[in-house]
Amino acid sequence: MKVIQIEHLQKAFQNNIILKDLRLSLEEGECFGCLGPSGAGKTTLVRIMIGQLDIDQGRCLVFGEDSRHLSARVYEKTGLVLDEQGLYERMSVYDNLKIFADIHRIEDERITEVLKKVDLLDEADKKACRLSKGMRQRLVLARALLHRPRLLFLDEPTSALDPVSRHLIHHLLLTLKQQQVSIFLTTHNMQEAALLCDRIGLLHEGSMIEEGRIDDIIEKYHNHLALHIELTDHRHLNLDAQKDADDICHYLKEGKILKIHSNEPTLEDIFKKLTGKRLNL
Ligand SMILES: Nc1ncnc2c1ncn2[C@@H]1O[C@H](COP(=O)(O)OP(=O)(O)OP(=O)(O)O)[C@@H](O)[C@H]1O
Ligand SMILES: [Mg+2]
Structure with a gap:
Protein backbone atom coordinates (compact mmCIF):
# COMPACT_ATOMS: atom_id res chain seq x y z
CA MET A 1 0.00 0.00 0.00
CA LYS A 2 1.19 3.49 -0.83
CA VAL A 3 1.54 5.90 2.10
CA ILE A 4 -0.09 8.69 0.07
CA GLN A 5 -2.08 8.30 -3.11
CA ILE A 6 -3.63 11.25 -4.88
CA GLU A 7 -5.60 11.00 -8.10
CA HIS A 8 -7.26 13.72 -10.16
CA LEU A 9 -7.39 16.00 -7.16
CA GLN A 10 -9.01 19.38 -7.66
CA LYS A 11 -9.41 22.16 -5.11
CA ALA A 12 -10.87 25.62 -5.51
CA PHE A 13 -11.38 28.47 -3.08
CA GLN A 14 -14.57 30.25 -4.15
CA ASN A 15 -14.21 30.15 -7.95
CA ASN A 16 -10.48 30.20 -7.90
CA ILE A 17 -9.02 26.80 -8.84
CA ILE A 18 -5.91 26.26 -6.71
CA LEU A 19 -5.02 22.62 -7.46
CA LYS A 20 -5.77 21.05 -10.84
CA ASP A 21 -6.04 17.37 -11.69
CA LEU A 22 -3.19 16.48 -9.38
CA ARG A 23 -1.70 12.98 -9.24
CA LEU A 24 0.90 12.05 -6.71
CA SER A 25 2.07 9.09 -4.66
CA LEU A 26 4.45 8.46 -1.81
CA GLU A 27 5.99 5.06 -1.10
CA GLU A 28 7.00 3.92 2.35
CA GLY A 29 10.40 5.34 3.34
CA GLU A 30 10.41 7.78 0.45
CA CYS A 31 10.99 11.53 0.64
CA PHE A 32 8.98 13.53 -1.87
CA GLY A 33 9.71 17.22 -2.34
CA CYS A 34 7.04 19.57 -3.62
CA LEU A 35 8.74 22.63 -5.10
CA GLY A 36 6.95 25.71 -6.28
CA PRO A 37 6.95 29.48 -5.94
CA SER A 38 4.84 31.35 -3.44
CA GLY A 39 1.14 30.81 -4.11
CA ALA A 40 1.67 27.61 -6.14
CA GLY A 41 -0.59 25.63 -3.79
CA LYS A 42 1.93 23.72 -1.66
CA THR A 43 0.42 24.47 1.74
CA THR A 44 -3.08 23.91 0.39
CA LEU A 45 -1.98 20.45 -0.75
CA VAL A 46 -0.49 19.62 2.66
CA ARG A 47 -3.61 20.85 4.43
CA ILE A 48 -5.72 18.57 2.24
CA MET A 49 -3.53 15.57 2.99
CA ILE A 50 -3.78 16.09 6.76
CA GLY A 51 -7.54 16.46 6.62
CA GLN A 52 -7.74 20.21 7.33
CA LEU A 53 -9.25 21.01 3.94
CA ASP A 54 -11.88 19.30 1.87
CA ILE A 55 -11.40 18.53 -1.83
CA ASP A 56 -13.75 19.24 -4.73
CA GLN A 57 -12.87 16.36 -7.03
CA GLY A 58 -10.66 13.30 -7.16
CA ARG A 59 -9.32 11.44 -4.19
CA CYS A 60 -6.57 11.68 -1.63
CA LEU A 61 -5.69 8.62 0.43
CA VAL A 62 -3.32 8.63 3.39
CA PHE A 63 -2.35 5.17 4.67
CA GLY A 64 -5.28 4.00 2.55
CA GLU A 65 -7.82 6.29 4.26
CA ASP A 66 -9.78 9.13 2.62
CA SER A 67 -8.14 12.38 3.76
CA ARG A 68 -11.59 13.82 4.54
CA HIS A 69 -12.25 11.18 7.19
CA LEU A 70 -8.89 10.26 8.64
CA SER A 71 -9.04 8.09 11.73
CA ALA A 72 -6.99 8.49 14.91
CA ARG A 73 -4.90 5.56 13.64
CA VAL A 74 -3.55 7.76 10.83
CA TYR A 75 -2.88 10.78 13.07
CA GLU A 76 -1.00 8.54 15.49
CA LYS A 77 1.37 7.65 12.68
CA THR A 78 1.71 11.19 11.33
CA GLY A 79 3.84 14.18 12.33
CA LEU A 80 3.26 17.75 11.14
CA VAL A 81 5.45 20.80 10.74
CA LEU A 82 3.32 23.57 9.23
CA ASP A 83 3.70 27.33 8.75
CA GLU A 84 1.67 28.29 11.77
CA GLN A 85 3.63 26.94 14.65
CA GLY A 86 0.99 26.73 17.38
CA LEU A 87 3.39 26.78 20.32
CA TYR A 88 2.30 27.66 23.84
CA GLU A 89 4.30 30.87 24.08
CA ARG A 90 4.31 31.26 27.87
CA MET A 91 5.21 27.66 28.56
CA SER A 92 8.69 26.24 28.65
CA VAL A 93 10.18 24.21 25.83
CA TYR A 94 9.88 21.09 27.97
CA ASP A 95 6.25 21.74 28.91
CA ASN A 96 5.30 22.39 25.30
CA LEU A 97 6.38 18.83 24.61
CA LYS A 98 5.01 17.46 27.89
CA ILE A 99 1.45 18.52 27.00
CA PHE A 100 1.69 16.69 23.71
CA ALA A 101 3.40 13.70 25.35
CA ASP A 102 0.61 13.38 27.92
CA ILE A 103 -2.07 13.38 25.22
CA HIS A 104 -0.25 10.59 23.42
CA ARG A 105 0.78 8.80 26.64
CA ILE A 106 4.45 9.14 25.79
CA GLU A 107 7.07 8.55 28.50
CA ASP A 108 9.12 11.52 29.82
CA GLU A 109 12.39 9.90 28.70
CA ARG A 110 11.24 10.33 25.11
CA ILE A 111 10.90 14.11 25.65
CA THR A 112 14.53 14.31 26.74
CA GLU A 113 15.60 12.05 23.89
CA VAL A 114 13.88 14.24 21.28
CA LEU A 115 15.15 17.48 22.85
CA LYS A 116 18.64 16.06 22.50
CA LYS A 117 18.03 15.20 18.85
CA VAL A 118 17.05 18.79 18.02
CA ASP A 119 19.77 20.22 20.29
CA LEU A 120 17.37 22.01 22.64
CA LEU A 121 18.18 20.23 25.88
CA ASP A 122 19.96 23.31 27.22
CA GLU A 123 16.87 25.42 26.44
CA ALA A 124 14.39 23.02 28.08
CA ASP A 125 13.36 25.54 30.76
CA LYS A 126 13.18 28.55 28.46
CA LYS A 127 9.74 29.95 27.55
CA ALA A 128 8.78 29.35 23.92
CA CYS A 129 8.38 33.10 23.34
CA ARG A 130 12.06 33.61 24.20
CA LEU A 131 13.34 31.23 21.52
CA SER A 132 15.05 32.28 18.31
CA LYS A 133 13.35 31.45 15.00
CA GLY A 134 15.65 28.49 14.45
CA MET A 135 15.02 27.17 17.96
CA ARG A 136 11.26 27.56 17.54
CA GLN A 137 11.32 25.54 14.36
CA ARG A 138 13.40 22.85 16.04
CA LEU A 139 10.85 22.75 18.87
CA VAL A 140 8.03 22.34 16.36
CA LEU A 141 9.99 19.51 14.75
CA ALA A 142 10.63 17.93 18.16
CA ARG A 143 6.88 17.95 18.84
CA ALA A 144 6.22 16.40 15.44
CA LEU A 145 8.66 13.57 16.18
CA LEU A 146 7.68 12.86 19.77
CA HIS A 147 5.24 10.05 18.99
CA ARG A 148 7.63 8.35 16.53
CA PRO A 149 5.57 9.02 13.39
CA ARG A 150 5.98 6.91 10.26
CA LEU A 151 4.93 9.79 7.99
CA LEU A 152 6.06 13.40 8.26
CA PHE A 153 4.54 16.45 6.56
CA LEU A 154 7.02 19.31 6.51
CA ASP A 155 5.85 22.60 5.05
CA GLU A 156 8.98 24.65 4.39
CA PRO A 157 10.71 23.37 7.51
CA THR A 158 13.89 25.41 7.05
CA SER A 159 12.76 28.58 5.25
CA ALA A 160 14.58 31.66 6.56
CA LEU A 161 16.48 29.66 9.18
CA ASP A 162 20.09 30.14 10.21
CA PRO A 163 22.57 27.69 8.63
CA VAL A 164 23.19 25.83 11.91
CA SER A 165 19.49 25.09 12.50
CA ARG A 166 19.04 24.23 8.84
CA HIS A 167 21.95 21.81 8.93
CA LEU A 168 20.70 20.20 12.12
CA ILE A 169 17.22 19.71 10.68
CA HIS A 170 18.65 18.26 7.44
CA HIS A 171 20.82 15.86 9.42
CA LEU A 172 17.84 14.76 11.48
CA LEU A 173 15.67 14.23 8.41
CA LEU A 174 18.38 12.13 6.76
CA THR A 175 18.49 9.95 9.89
CA LEU A 176 14.69 9.56 9.77
CA LYS A 177 14.93 8.53 6.13
CA GLN A 178 17.35 5.79 7.11
CA GLN A 179 14.67 4.62 9.55
CA GLN A 180 12.23 4.35 6.62
CA VAL A 181 10.08 7.27 7.77
CA SER A 182 8.11 8.61 4.79
CA ILE A 183 8.42 12.35 4.24
CA PHE A 184 6.36 14.86 2.25
CA LEU A 185 8.29 18.11 2.12
CA THR A 186 7.52 21.46 0.56
CA THR A 187 10.36 23.82 -0.14
CA HIS A 188 11.58 26.72 -2.25
CA ASN A 189 15.11 25.52 -1.79
CA MET A 190 16.61 23.37 -4.52
CA GLN A 191 19.70 22.43 -2.54
CA GLU A 192 17.44 21.15 0.21
CA ALA A 193 15.43 19.13 -2.28
CA ALA A 194 18.58 17.68 -3.83
CA LEU A 195 19.91 16.69 -0.42
CA LEU A 196 16.77 15.11 0.98
CA CYS A 197 14.35 14.08 -1.74
CA ASP A 198 14.16 10.83 -3.67
CA ARG A 199 11.63 12.40 -6.02
CA ILE A 200 10.35 15.91 -6.53
CA GLY A 201 7.39 17.58 -8.18
CA LEU A 202 7.42 21.08 -9.63
CA LEU A 203 4.12 22.76 -8.79
CA HIS A 204 3.05 25.73 -10.87
CA GLU A 205 -0.35 27.39 -10.54
CA GLY A 206 -1.82 24.21 -9.07
CA SER A 207 -0.45 21.74 -11.65
CA MET A 208 2.48 19.39 -11.29
CA ILE A 209 4.40 20.41 -14.40
CA GLU A 210 7.25 17.98 -13.87
CA GLU A 211 7.77 15.07 -11.52
CA GLY A 212 10.40 12.40 -10.91
CA ARG A 213 13.95 11.82 -9.69
CA ILE A 214 15.95 15.06 -9.74
CA ASP A 215 18.74 13.51 -11.86
CA ASP A 216 16.21 12.24 -14.39
CA ILE A 217 14.48 15.63 -14.65
CA ILE A 218 17.80 17.42 -15.12
CA GLU A 219 18.90 14.87 -17.72
CA LYS A 220 15.61 15.33 -19.60
CA TYR A 221 16.31 19.03 -20.08
CA HIS A 222 20.05 18.72 -20.43
CA ASN A 223 21.23 19.87 -23.83
CA HIS A 224 24.54 18.05 -24.20
N1 LIG B 1 -8.36 29.70 2.88
C1 LIG B 1 -8.16 30.26 1.69
N2 LIG B 1 -9.12 30.94 1.06
C2 LIG B 1 -8.91 31.48 -0.17
N3 LIG B 1 -7.78 31.37 -0.87
C3 LIG B 1 -6.76 30.68 -0.30
C4 LIG B 1 -6.90 30.08 1.01
N4 LIG B 1 -5.73 29.45 1.31
C5 LIG B 1 -4.92 29.66 0.25
N5 LIG B 1 -5.53 30.39 -0.71
C6 LIG B 1 -4.94 30.76 -2.01
O1 LIG B 1 -4.47 29.58 -2.63
C7 LIG B 1 -3.28 29.83 -3.36
C8 LIG B 1 -2.22 28.86 -2.93
O2 LIG B 1 -1.85 29.15 -1.60
P1 LIG B 1 -0.83 28.24 -0.78
O3 LIG B 1 -0.75 28.80 0.59
O4 LIG B 1 -1.23 26.82 -0.92
O5 LIG B 1 0.53 28.50 -1.59
P2 LIG B 1 2.00 28.03 -1.24
O6 LIG B 1 2.52 27.32 -2.45
O7 LIG B 1 2.02 27.30 0.05
O8 LIG B 1 2.77 29.43 -1.10
P3 LIG B 1 4.00 29.83 -0.12
O9 LIG B 1 5.24 29.30 -0.77
O10 LIG B 1 3.96 31.33 -0.11
O11 LIG B 1 3.75 29.23 1.22
C9 LIG B 1 -2.94 31.30 -3.12
O12 LIG B 1 -3.39 32.04 -4.22
C10 LIG B 1 -3.73 31.65 -1.88
O13 LIG B 1 -4.08 32.99 -1.88
MG1 LIG C 1 2.92 27.65 1.87
Whole structure:
Protein backbone atom coordinates (compact mmCIF):
# COMPACT_ATOMS: atom_id res chain seq x y z
CA MET A 1 0.00 0.00 0.00
CA LYS A 2 1.19 3.49 -0.83
CA VAL A 3 1.54 5.90 2.10
CA ILE A 4 -0.09 8.69 0.07
CA GLN A 5 -2.08 8.30 -3.11
CA ILE A 6 -3.63 11.25 -4.88
CA GLU A 7 -5.60 11.00 -8.10
CA HIS A 8 -7.26 13.72 -10.16
CA LEU A 9 -7.39 16.00 -7.16
CA GLN A 10 -9.01 19.38 -7.66
CA LYS A 11 -9.41 22.16 -5.11
CA ALA A 12 -10.87 25.62 -5.51
CA PHE A 13 -11.38 28.47 -3.08
CA GLN A 14 -14.57 30.25 -4.15
CA ASN A 15 -14.21 30.15 -7.95
CA ASN A 16 -10.48 30.20 -7.90
CA ILE A 17 -9.02 26.80 -8.84
CA ILE A 18 -5.91 26.26 -6.71
CA LEU A 19 -5.02 22.62 -7.46
CA LYS A 20 -5.77 21.05 -10.84
CA ASP A 21 -6.04 17.37 -11.69
CA LEU A 22 -3.19 16.48 -9.38
CA ARG A 23 -1.70 12.98 -9.24
CA LEU A 24 0.90 12.05 -6.71
CA SER A 25 2.07 9.09 -4.66
CA LEU A 26 4.45 8.46 -1.81
CA GLU A 27 5.99 5.06 -1.10
CA GLU A 28 7.00 3.92 2.35
CA GLY A 29 10.40 5.34 3.34
CA GLU A 30 10.41 7.78 0.45
CA CYS A 31 10.99 11.53 0.64
CA PHE A 32 8.98 13.53 -1.87
CA GLY A 33 9.71 17.22 -2.34
CA CYS A 34 7.04 19.57 -3.62
CA LEU A 35 8.74 22.63 -5.10
CA GLY A 36 6.95 25.71 -6.28
CA PRO A 37 6.95 29.48 -5.94
CA SER A 38 4.84 31.35 -3.44
CA GLY A 39 1.14 30.81 -4.11
CA ALA A 40 1.67 27.61 -6.14
CA GLY A 41 -0.59 25.63 -3.79
CA LYS A 42 1.93 23.72 -1.66
CA THR A 43 0.42 24.47 1.74
CA THR A 44 -3.08 23.91 0.39
CA LEU A 45 -1.98 20.45 -0.75
CA VAL A 46 -0.49 19.62 2.66
CA ARG A 47 -3.61 20.85 4.43
CA ILE A 48 -5.72 18.57 2.24
CA MET A 49 -3.53 15.57 2.99
CA ILE A 50 -3.78 16.09 6.76
CA GLY A 51 -7.54 16.46 6.62
CA GLN A 52 -7.74 20.21 7.33
CA LEU A 53 -9.25 21.01 3.94
CA ASP A 54 -11.88 19.30 1.87
CA ILE A 55 -11.40 18.53 -1.83
CA ASP A 56 -13.75 19.24 -4.73
CA GLN A 57 -12.87 16.36 -7.03
CA GLY A 58 -10.66 13.30 -7.16
CA ARG A 59 -9.32 11.44 -4.19
CA CYS A 60 -6.57 11.68 -1.63
CA LEU A 61 -5.69 8.62 0.43
CA VAL A 62 -3.32 8.63 3.39
CA PHE A 63 -2.35 5.17 4.67
CA GLY A 64 -5.28 4.00 2.55
CA GLU A 65 -7.82 6.29 4.26
CA ASP A 66 -9.78 9.13 2.62
CA SER A 67 -8.14 12.38 3.76
CA ARG A 68 -11.59 13.82 4.54
CA HIS A 69 -12.25 11.18 7.19
CA LEU A 70 -8.89 10.26 8.64
CA SER A 71 -9.04 8.09 11.73
CA ALA A 72 -6.99 8.49 14.91
CA ARG A 73 -4.90 5.56 13.64
CA VAL A 74 -3.55 7.76 10.83
CA TYR A 75 -2.88 10.78 13.07
CA GLU A 76 -1.00 8.54 15.49
CA LYS A 77 1.37 7.65 12.68
CA THR A 78 1.71 11.19 11.33
CA GLY A 79 3.84 14.18 12.33
CA LEU A 80 3.26 17.75 11.14
CA VAL A 81 5.45 20.80 10.74
CA LEU A 82 3.32 23.57 9.23
CA ASP A 83 3.70 27.33 8.75
CA GLU A 84 1.67 28.29 11.77
CA GLN A 85 3.63 26.94 14.65
CA GLY A 86 0.99 26.73 17.38
CA LEU A 87 3.39 26.78 20.32
CA TYR A 88 2.30 27.66 23.84
CA GLU A 89 4.30 30.87 24.08
CA ARG A 90 4.31 31.26 27.87
CA MET A 91 5.21 27.66 28.56
CA SER A 92 8.69 26.24 28.65
CA VAL A 93 10.18 24.21 25.83
CA TYR A 94 9.88 21.09 27.97
CA ASP A 95 6.25 21.74 28.91
CA ASN A 96 5.30 22.39 25.30
CA LEU A 97 6.38 18.83 24.61
CA LYS A 98 5.01 17.46 27.89
CA ILE A 99 1.45 18.52 27.00
CA PHE A 100 1.69 16.69 23.71
CA ALA A 101 3.40 13.70 25.35
CA ASP A 102 0.61 13.38 27.92
CA ILE A 103 -2.07 13.38 25.22
CA HIS A 104 -0.25 10.59 23.42
CA ARG A 105 0.78 8.80 26.64
CA ILE A 106 4.45 9.14 25.79
CA GLU A 107 7.07 8.55 28.50
CA ASP A 108 9.12 11.52 29.82
CA GLU A 109 12.39 9.90 28.70
CA ARG A 110 11.24 10.33 25.11
CA ILE A 111 10.90 14.11 25.65
CA THR A 112 14.53 14.31 26.74
CA GLU A 113 15.60 12.05 23.89
CA VAL A 114 13.88 14.24 21.28
CA LEU A 115 15.15 17.48 22.85
CA LYS A 116 18.64 16.06 22.50
CA LYS A 117 18.03 15.20 18.85
CA VAL A 118 17.05 18.79 18.02
CA ASP A 119 19.77 20.22 20.29
CA LEU A 120 17.37 22.01 22.64
CA LEU A 121 18.18 20.23 25.88
CA ASP A 122 19.96 23.31 27.22
CA GLU A 123 16.87 25.42 26.44
CA ALA A 124 14.39 23.02 28.08
CA ASP A 125 13.36 25.54 30.76
CA LYS A 126 13.18 28.55 28.46
CA LYS A 127 9.74 29.95 27.55
CA ALA A 128 8.78 29.35 23.92
CA CYS A 129 8.38 33.10 23.34
CA ARG A 130 12.06 33.61 24.20
CA LEU A 131 13.34 31.23 21.52
CA SER A 132 15.05 32.28 18.31
CA LYS A 133 13.35 31.45 15.00
CA GLY A 134 15.65 28.49 14.45
CA MET A 135 15.02 27.17 17.96
CA ARG A 136 11.26 27.56 17.54
CA GLN A 137 11.32 25.54 14.36
CA ARG A 138 13.40 22.85 16.04
CA LEU A 139 10.85 22.75 18.87
CA VAL A 140 8.03 22.34 16.36
CA LEU A 141 9.99 19.51 14.75
CA ALA A 142 10.63 17.93 18.16
CA ARG A 143 6.88 17.95 18.84
CA ALA A 144 6.22 16.40 15.44
CA LEU A 145 8.66 13.57 16.18
CA LEU A 146 7.68 12.86 19.77
CA HIS A 147 5.24 10.05 18.99
CA ARG A 148 7.63 8.35 16.53
CA PRO A 149 5.57 9.02 13.39
CA ARG A 150 5.98 6.91 10.26
CA LEU A 151 4.93 9.79 7.99
CA LEU A 152 6.06 13.40 8.26
CA PHE A 153 4.54 16.45 6.56
CA LEU A 154 7.02 19.31 6.51
CA ASP A 155 5.85 22.60 5.05
CA GLU A 156 8.98 24.65 4.39
CA PRO A 157 10.71 23.37 7.51
CA THR A 158 13.89 25.41 7.05
CA SER A 159 12.76 28.58 5.25
CA ALA A 160 14.58 31.66 6.56
CA LEU A 161 16.48 29.66 9.18
CA ASP A 162 20.09 30.14 10.21
CA PRO A 163 22.57 27.69 8.63
CA VAL A 164 23.19 25.83 11.91
CA SER A 165 19.49 25.09 12.50
CA ARG A 166 19.04 24.23 8.84
CA HIS A 167 21.95 21.81 8.93
CA LEU A 168 20.70 20.20 12.12
CA ILE A 169 17.22 19.71 10.68
CA HIS A 170 18.65 18.26 7.44
CA HIS A 171 20.82 15.86 9.42
CA LEU A 172 17.84 14.76 11.48
CA LEU A 173 15.67 14.23 8.41
CA LEU A 174 18.38 12.13 6.76
CA THR A 175 18.49 9.95 9.89
CA LEU A 176 14.69 9.56 9.77
CA LYS A 177 14.93 8.53 6.13
CA GLN A 178 17.35 5.79 7.11
CA GLN A 179 14.67 4.62 9.55
CA GLN A 180 12.23 4.35 6.62
CA VAL A 181 10.08 7.27 7.77
CA SER A 182 8.11 8.61 4.79
CA ILE A 183 8.42 12.35 4.24
CA PHE A 184 6.36 14.86 2.25
CA LEU A 185 8.29 18.11 2.12
CA THR A 186 7.52 21.46 0.56
CA THR A 187 10.36 23.82 -0.14
CA HIS A 188 11.58 26.72 -2.25
CA ASN A 189 15.11 25.52 -1.79
CA MET A 190 16.61 23.37 -4.52
CA GLN A 191 19.70 22.43 -2.54
CA GLU A 192 17.44 21.15 0.21
CA ALA A 193 15.43 19.13 -2.28
CA ALA A 194 18.58 17.68 -3.83
CA LEU A 195 19.91 16.69 -0.42
CA LEU A 196 16.77 15.11 0.98
CA CYS A 197 14.35 14.08 -1.74
CA ASP A 198 14.16 10.83 -3.67
CA ARG A 199 11.63 12.40 -6.02
CA ILE A 200 10.35 15.91 -6.53
CA GLY A 201 7.39 17.58 -8.18
CA LEU A 202 7.42 21.08 -9.63
CA LEU A 203 4.12 22.76 -8.79
CA HIS A 204 3.05 25.73 -10.87
CA GLU A 205 -0.35 27.39 -10.54
CA GLY A 206 -1.82 24.21 -9.07
CA SER A 207 -0.45 21.74 -11.65
CA MET A 208 2.48 19.39 -11.29
CA ILE A 209 4.40 20.41 -14.40
CA GLU A 210 7.25 17.98 -13.87
CA GLU A 211 7.77 15.07 -11.52
CA GLY A 212 10.40 12.40 -10.91
CA ARG A 213 13.95 11.82 -9.69
CA ILE A 214 15.95 15.06 -9.74
CA ASP A 215 18.74 13.51 -11.86
CA ASP A 216 16.21 12.24 -14.39
CA ILE A 217 14.48 15.63 -14.65
CA ILE A 218 17.80 17.42 -15.12
CA GLU A 219 18.90 14.87 -17.72
CA LYS A 220 15.61 15.33 -19.60
CA TYR A 221 16.31 19.03 -20.08
CA HIS A 222 20.05 18.72 -20.43
CA ASN A 223 21.23 19.87 -23.83
CA HIS A 224 24.54 18.05 -24.20
CA LEU A 225 25.49 20.21 -27.15
CA ALA A 226 25.53 23.37 -25.04
CA LEU A 227 29.11 23.93 -23.91
CA HIS A 228 30.53 26.47 -21.55
CA ILE A 229 34.11 27.38 -22.36
CA GLU A 230 36.57 29.49 -20.45
CA LEU A 231 39.48 30.70 -22.56
CA THR A 232 43.02 31.28 -21.37
CA ASP A 233 42.33 35.05 -21.58
CA HIS A 234 39.43 34.35 -19.10
CA ARG A 235 36.66 35.10 -21.56
CA HIS A 236 33.58 32.91 -20.98
CA LEU A 237 31.71 31.60 -24.03
CA ASN A 238 28.51 29.60 -24.37
CA LEU A 239 28.83 27.60 -27.58
CA ASP A 240 26.99 24.85 -29.38
CA ALA A 241 29.09 21.72 -29.99
CA GLN A 242 27.67 21.30 -33.51
CA LYS A 243 27.02 24.82 -34.77
CA ASP A 244 30.21 26.26 -33.31
CA ALA A 245 32.40 23.20 -33.98
CA ASP A 246 34.85 25.18 -36.16
CA ASP A 247 35.40 27.82 -33.49
CA ILE A 248 35.84 25.19 -30.80
CA CYS A 249 38.41 23.28 -32.93
CA HIS A 250 40.25 26.52 -33.55
CA TYR A 251 40.47 27.35 -29.82
CA LEU A 252 41.58 23.78 -29.12
CA LYS A 253 44.33 23.81 -31.76
CA GLU A 254 45.59 27.17 -30.52
CA GLY A 255 45.66 25.84 -26.95
CA LYS A 256 43.37 28.66 -25.87
CA ILE A 257 40.89 26.62 -23.84
CA LEU A 258 41.27 26.73 -20.07
CA LYS A 259 38.05 24.90 -19.11
CA ILE A 260 35.24 23.26 -21.03
CA HIS A 261 32.10 21.64 -19.71
CA SER A 262 28.56 20.94 -20.81
CA ASN A 263 26.00 23.21 -19.19
CA GLU A 264 23.74 21.09 -16.99
CA PRO A 265 20.56 23.00 -16.13
CA THR A 266 19.55 23.52 -12.51
CA LEU A 267 15.98 22.91 -11.35
CA GLU A 268 15.66 26.69 -11.28
CA ASP A 269 16.66 26.87 -14.98
CA ILE A 270 14.15 24.15 -15.84
CA PHE A 271 11.34 25.82 -13.93
CA LYS A 272 12.09 29.12 -15.65
CA LYS A 273 12.12 27.43 -19.05
CA LEU A 274 8.76 25.75 -18.41
CA THR A 275 6.94 28.64 -16.78
CA GLY A 276 8.90 31.79 -17.51
CA LYS A 277 8.90 32.38 -13.77
CA ARG A 278 11.37 31.98 -10.96
CA LEU A 279 11.02 29.06 -8.59
CA ASN A 280 12.90 30.54 -5.72
CA LEU A 281 10.56 33.35 -4.70
N1 LIG B 1 -8.36 29.70 2.88
C1 LIG B 1 -8.16 30.26 1.69
N2 LIG B 1 -9.12 30.94 1.06
C2 LIG B 1 -8.91 31.48 -0.17
N3 LIG B 1 -7.78 31.37 -0.87
C3 LIG B 1 -6.76 30.68 -0.30
C4 LIG B 1 -6.90 30.08 1.01
N4 LIG B 1 -5.73 29.45 1.31
C5 LIG B 1 -4.92 29.66 0.25
N5 LIG B 1 -5.53 30.39 -0.71
C6 LIG B 1 -4.94 30.76 -2.01
O1 LIG B 1 -4.47 29.58 -2.63
C7 LIG B 1 -3.28 29.83 -3.36
C8 LIG B 1 -2.22 28.86 -2.93
O2 LIG B 1 -1.85 29.15 -1.60
P1 LIG B 1 -0.83 28.24 -0.78
O3 LIG B 1 -0.75 28.80 0.59
O4 LIG B 1 -1.23 26.82 -0.92
O5 LIG B 1 0.53 28.50 -1.59
P2 LIG B 1 2.00 28.03 -1.24
O6 LIG B 1 2.52 27.32 -2.45
O7 LIG B 1 2.02 27.30 0.05
O8 LIG B 1 2.77 29.43 -1.10
P3 LIG B 1 4.00 29.83 -0.12
O9 LIG B 1 5.24 29.30 -0.77
O10 LIG B 1 3.96 31.33 -0.11
O11 LIG B 1 3.75 29.23 1.22
C9 LIG B 1 -2.94 31.30 -3.12
O12 LIG B 1 -3.39 32.04 -4.22
C10 LIG B 1 -3.73 31.65 -1.88
O13 LIG B 1 -4.08 32.99 -1.88
MG1 LIG C 1 2.92 27.65 1.87
